[in-house]
Amino acid sequence: MTDKNLQLATFGGGCFWCTEAVFQEVKGVEKVVSGYSGGTVPGKPTYREVCSGLTGHAEVIQVTFNPNVISFKEILIIFMTTHDPTTLNRQGGDTGTQYRSVIYYHSSTQKEVAEQVLKEVASYYEDKIVTEISQLDVFYEAEDYHQDYYKNNKEQGYCSFVITPKLAKLRKLHANKLK
Template structure:
């Protein structure tokens, strides 16, 4: 019996509650974990520390997926269309370096695919893309109360005002990529 090949993608596009809810909907995605990457302080950061913008970490998600079902390129296109990659250190009302648009690539193949998609998508945006492209050094899972946030709190104010419209946009733009 052949073992399934899985890959991971680590990205940040504002609040991790939003990106987690989006990628939970995609065929071939096996797991989405909210967390933190890109910081320069030692140890495991907390949500409060990351929100202070003093640690240098971004709110990110780590997506575990089956590349025979969905490609890194497809996931990256979904990522780029699920947030505004042209705003520096903010998404909507969320402001600070922890909300930056960022791709943490895990190998040269991911880096090349990300660069290609960034270049291909640039003409579709009115303003320049400011998405950071950096090697993944460390991923820290966020606290348990931040995992599956939308699934556990769908009627919470932030979820209905911010995440639900993003999910509606996802269904409109990428319906062929959604789980049944």
């Protein structure tokens, strides 16, 4: 990072197009990049390989944020309340390990905060939270056509039927945290 005031957060909550669109609207978020992490196959994976479910990678986003505007804890609360952290390897119609709910921490402090947030939001859900908390190993940036996907494809069916309702939920639950 060139700006020492900025920090990184990396997590996945299903399709990265959804989580990217959510965090592009959050105050204090400087940049959101879609990508892959958590796999067991060496080398940079392709979207097709990740979608096969054979690489072990999750679709994730990496958020560059200003902690003087929004804290890591606040980011995680938004994350945990804008996807379903109780469904193992699934978000809506998207199924497979690549769609798992996961927080990749960058430091021991982030790990502690993630564990705390999961405990705090547990009562919000009827079912048990299955969100994985793991140390970030490598983040691979997804192909260019996945970046800013919702902004560039709002009329596409998936965007209209899946992402637009997630954004409505974000705006309802976290209006005071939006740009």
